[in-house]
Amino acid sequence: MMARDLLQQVTGLNLTEAVVGRAVERRMQATALEDARAYERLLAGSAQELSALTELVVVPESWMFRDAEAFVAATAFIGRRLAASAARPVRILSVPCAGGEEPYSMAMSLYSAGVASADYAIDAVDLSEVALARARAGLYTRNAFRGRHLDFRERFFKPAGAEFQICDEIRRQVSFEQANLLDPGFSSRPGYYDVIFCRNLLIYFDDPTVALAIASLARLLAGDGILFAGYAEVPAFCRNGFTSLRAPGAFALEKDGAHASWPARIPARQQARVPAAPARARSATPAAPPARNAARARRCRPHRLRRRPTCWRARGARPTWATTRAPPRPAANCWRPIPVRPTPTSSSAWSANANRRWTPPATTGAAAST
Numbered sequence: 001m002m003a004r005d006l007l008q009q010v011t012g013l014n015l016t017e018a019v020v021g022r023a024v025e026r027r028m029q030a031t032a033l034e035d036a037r038a039y040e041r042l043l044a045g046s047a048q049e050l051s052a053l054t055e056l057v058v059v060p061e062s063w064m065f066r067d068a069e070a071f072v073a074a075t076a077f078i079g080r081r082l083a084a085s086a087a088r089p090v091r092i093l094s095v096p097c098a099g100g101e102e103p104y105s106m107a108m109s110l111y112s113a114g115v116a117s118a119d120y121a122i123d124a125v126d127l128s129e130v131a132l133a134r135a136r137a138g139l140y141t142r143n144a145f146r147g148r149h150l151d152f153r154e155r156f157f158k159p160a161g162a163e164f165q166i167c168d169e170i171r172r173q174v175s176f177e178q179a180n181l182l183d184p185g186f187s188s189r190p191g192y193y194d195v196i197f198c199r200n201l202l203i204y205f206d207d208p209t210v211a212l213a214i215a216s217l218a219r220l221l222a223g224d225g226i227l228f229a230g231y232a233e234v235p236a237f238c239r240n241g242f243t244s245l246r247a248p249g250a251f252a253l254e255k256d257g258a259h260a261s262w263p264a265r266i267p268a269r270q271q272a273r274v275p276a277a278p279a280r281a282r283s284a285t286p287a288a289p290p291a292r293n294a295a296r297a298r299r300c301r302p303h304r305l306r307r308r309p310t311c312w313r314a315r316g317a318r319p320t321w322a323t324t325r326a327p328p329r330p331a332a333n334c335w336r337p338i339p340v341r342p343t344p345t346s347s348s349a350w351s352a353n354a355n356r357r358w359t360p361p362a363t364t365g366a367a368a369s370t
């Protein structure tokens with residue numbers, strides 16, 4: 001089997017000849033093989049070589065609080081879930097997690113909202129061992145911090161040379177594991193997760209692979225759970241058994257016919273606004289459609305999504321969650337000022353920032369010039 005077919009079969013990624021050609025060239029140099037056929041024979045017989053080649057074609061790009069509204073919405077959802085029933089910790093999955101930026105952002109968001117560490121667990125999965133090694137180390141370059149609002153970096157990271165080291169409080173909240181979303185065994189725990197992040201991977205798959213991946217995620221997601229997708233991936237989820245929830249900029253979905261404890265379902269008089277995610281530097285975003293169009297918009301018509309993924313937005317449908325029913329434990333009371341708590345470390349650089357109120361940062365998609 002040719003290198004491209006093999007890679008596509010294993011990863012699901014839709015790869016161009018050029019991308020595969022460059023990767024094969026690099027591996028031929030690394031293995032000191034000059035003959036392409038000899039390299040293909042090596043590739044066919046060595047899982048280790050296949051893994052090394054795979055590392056060269058994956059796109060492990062991510063950054064802290066990428067599409068920050070998703071973390072606002074997830075935190076609100078988790079707060080409400082814990083308020084309703086704190087019988088067990090909320091289970092969160094980030095797949096793919098790349099270098100850990102996404103699951104760590106979730107952990108920072110929950111920590112800042114005062115959610116106790118025992119009340120949630122985050123599993124983070126990726127195909128790339130290289131990306132996972134970075135995630136486990138928790139060491140990031142400036143490229144992981146984009147946008148202008150980087151208060152969280154002062155609070156949760158400490159400088160380590162030219163890089164930034166995440167604090168242990170956040171690091172130990174996430175369990176990393178290498179796995180392939182497309183493996184049949186991946187969804188062996190039906191209904192296990194309350195919250196799933198699957199963002200910016202399906203865009204690299206072809207349609208049958210997308211359907212396979214979504215079927216696997218649907219099996220893993222609890223009946224009343226929610227899933228966060230990348231904005232360009234929402235239509236694919238809607239075509240494969242999911243319904244978009246009204247969460248502007250968060251790209252949240254539930255399974256068709258499910259009833260996620262989504263804040264937008266709470267009658268208006270019971271609602272209390274949570275701090276909205278900061279305005280993003282996307283001035284070209286068209287105005288949200290009027291509320292009466294919400295039902296129509298929720299059908300996620302792909303032709304509108306191609307312009308901007310705002311078709312399911314409804315005015316006034318910002319993430320909210322009920323506060324009339326008092327949460328059983330203060331830890332679950334999201335979005336009140338951050339309680340005074342032990343600092344992540346005794347380091348004065350960190351402790352100086354430990355009790356600041358935190359708000360999710362705005363992301364611009366451009367690397368910060370800090």
Ligand SMILES: C[S@@+](CC[C@H](N)C(=O)[O-])C[C@H]1O[C@@H](n2cnc3c(N)ncnc32)[C@H](O)[C@@H]1O
Pocket residue numbers: 010011012013058059060061062063066095096097098099102125126127128131179180181182198199200201
């Ligand atoms: C662009 S990153 C997305 C990271 C993060 N979710 C985000 O939105 O920033 C894509 C990641 O998908 C991983 N990946 C590719 N194919 C995969 C597969 N079949 N199963 C699990 N992870 C995969 C890559 O290793 C890469 O780290």
